[in-house]
Amino acid sequence: MLDIQLLRNDLDGTAARLAARGYTLDTARFQTLEAERKQLQTRTQELQAKRNASSKQIGMAKAKGEDVSAIMAEIATLGDELKVAETALEALQAPLNTLLMFIPNLPHESVPAGKSDADNVEISRVGTPRAFDFVVKDHVDVGAALGLDFETATKLAGARFSLLRGGLARLHRALAQFMLDTHTGAHGYTEVYVPYLVNSDSMRGTGQLPKFEEDLFHVPRTDAEKLYLIPTAEVPLTNMVRDEIVAREQLPLQFVAHTPCFRSEAGSYGRDTRGMIRQHQFDKVELVQLVEPAQSYATLETLTGHAEAILQALGLPYRKMLLCGGDMGFSAAKTYDLEVWLPAQNTYREISSCSNFEAFQTRRMQARFRNDKNKPELLHSVNGSGLAVGRTLVAILENHQQADGSVALPAALWPYMGGVQVLQPAC
């Protein structure tokens, strides 16, 4: 959520910055609603002030045993007038809030203009794609002999689910363990175990609601509010500080969690239908930091580096992309995507997305710290995948496959695999 003051003070400037990411702000509508809001709110507050003053008078008069019928008569119709004004104000604030909640974040000045991923800028390229002296198989074919089973998953749940057996299931677990240990041990994050179902306040806090409800799975309940399956651990991790004022000495907060993620993938029919690139359920190790505003862009760089460290340790070639305005997520001010090399697709595919949200999420959440003037100030939130476990597994199968159908595991994983260095077919 943007600061509404920004819209009031510099509507055209804000609209121009939003245009850079392909969003057209309805400035006329905003101005109309704002003008009406101002008038109605002033009127309402005047009436409330009058009521408060009169009630106070009545209280004082009664305490002295005086007659209050004169004052009572004076404000006889006040209640009705107030009700009308309050109702009108409320009715106006709803669309105004909705408008505000649907406006995406402003792109940082360093974000390139552009409409789609074609306009993203490559920042760096690490590792060299391997030259194969045999016909490269994709992860579905490599995995088939190792325990990757889509038929059974489909029987159990439907399309866009996968099932792993044996060494492959262990590899999946090993990857998550390795990532967690690296981030807690080498990068200073605190491991957190979180709920996988969260309430709507949490979803609103990080920006999934109200705009992206159709992308989420939810669980209805009879008596209580429905719960949503998390699409990323970003939601619970960031919302940990919702409605909190964090002591400055505790900053930066660095959290890491390994969780399943659930996405309905509405609107992506026909895209990535083969394999486990795009699933309704996948595991991810997520990094979240909550920092002082002045630090957040430096944090974005280091956090992205933390995700890169995993790719490097696993010997996976990748490139780092700076997303253009039009390709960024709704809540982000600046995003780097890390794209891993997939030889079978002969291309780089997203495996991590690292973003600075500035105060966009924390404003919704009222997540603050006490600044050097001892005043509450909004934190900045920065997060990134470190990494998507399923896609990392895919990348390992494809990049480290061997002619005989086996897969050579990176040394970093050996301790997590009980010493197994190669996954052999026909497990």
Next chain:
RNA sequence: GGAGAGAUGGCCGAGUGGUCGAAGGUACUCCCCUGCUAAGGGAGCGUAGGGUUUAUAGCCUUACCGAGGGUUCGAAUCCCUCUCUCUCCGCCA
């Protein structure tokens, strides 16, 4: 699932219809005193909005005592619904 108790400011804790945004304590900030990491004295100290303003200063004002409704001229206080916490019983990975 059954029975009961509770939810107040950073924390503790008073307050059951009226000058309550809320006593007191504690923490924190500033000042004084004290010759020394203690004690004492004084002052200040909630959040989010709106109006005014060059102003994130000041002034005026609104809302907020778990959440949402209701009663009333007036609600932290009364009524209803919900959420959460605690205690006891039952069940249970």
